[in-house]
Amino acid sequence: MEAERRRDTRRWWTPWAYLAAPLVLLVVFTHVPAVSMFVYSLTDWDGLSPTRNFVGVDNYLDLFTRPKMLQVFAVSLFYLAGAAMQIVVALYFATILSFDTRFRNVFKGILFFPYLINGVAIGFVFLYFFQPGGTLDTVARLFGLEPHLWLGDPDLVNTSLAGVSVWRFMGLNMVLFLGAIQSIPQHLYEAASLDGANRWQQFRHIIAPGIKPVISLSAILAISGALSVFEIPFIMTGGSNNSETFVIQTIKLAFNFNKVGLASAAAFVLLAVVLLVTWVQRRLIPEERVELS
Structure with a gap:
């Protein structure tokens, strides 16, 4: 006993x-820095002074009364639309490359390669791509299109930057989808082929239900990524021409204006928004165990 x-x-x-x-x-x-950030958000600390005065929720009130806060969240909508397009394109390529396709391993490497490149390097490469008279304008002239200020026009800059994000992260989603698709039992495709199902019908009735948890995960990553974009717009525009994101605004508050307390409040608000959106997404689309047989 x-x-x-x-x-x-x-x-x-x-x-x-x-x-x-x-x-x-x-x-x-993770948890200790989050708690420390919340404590800083209740003070007027400038990041340098040894003293911190308690101000309560004043930083949060100041933050929510700033008109620019709503503007930076509006910028996130461009990246959210780009993320949705990115998921659709990644799912398309993952589906095609999961079947017998010539040179599919080569295409996998080509599509995944942008994700391996450093974000700063991508920013500098696309600076030359979008500059006046650059690569994009040269290609546009071949089709009889007029050149544009892709990063200088407030109406085009966020679309251009979101396109760079789609190019960079599409390969990651493709690999996630590809791994999920390849985990589906092969005999299901064989049975569907015997029943006369075409590729679209196999995708609709086998692939899509089989990888639903991975699609849900990609949606959560897309939403959180769209709200916390930093590298690409910071390198390419510095937040100018209405391209400032929430994270860029937070960085400027902390290091340009020495308002660490206010920046901590902004960072905590971003964390709360991401958690809230994730919770809502989980409630609307609950995770279900998928069993294909």
Whole structure:
């Protein structure tokens, strides 16, 4: 009896022994900074002074009374639309490359390669791509189109920047979808072919239901990514011409204007918005266990 109790105790503690290190890292590098950020958001700290005065919710009131806050969230809509397009295109390529296609491994590498490039390097490359008389204008002239100020026109800059994000992250979504599609049992495709199902019908009745959890995950990543865009617009425009995102605004508040307390409030609001959107998405589209047989 005593030996059985010890075995049960060891069985209970073993998983926690393996989880100890990841949990410590998670708490130290995620939860502790989040709590510290919330504490800073209740002060008027400038990031340099050794003293911090408690101001309560004044930073949050100041933040929500700034007209530019609504503007930066409107900028996120461009990236959200680009993310939706990115998911659709990635799903299209993943479906095609999951079947017997010539040179499919080559196409996989080509499509995934942009994600491996550093974001700063991508920003500088596309600066030359969009500059007046640059690559895009040269190609446009071949089709009889007039050149544009792609990064200088407030009506075009966010569309151009969102297009760069689609080009960069589409390969990541494609790989996620491709892995999910390849996990679907092969005999389902064979049975569908015997029943006369074409590729669209196989996608609709086998692939789409089979990878629903991965599509849901990609949607969450797309929404959070659209709200927290930073690298590409910061490198390419610095937030000028109505291209400033929420994160760029937060960085400027902290390091340009030395308002760390206000910037911490902005960062905490962004965290709350991402968590709220994720919760709503989970409620509207609950995660279901998919069983295909």
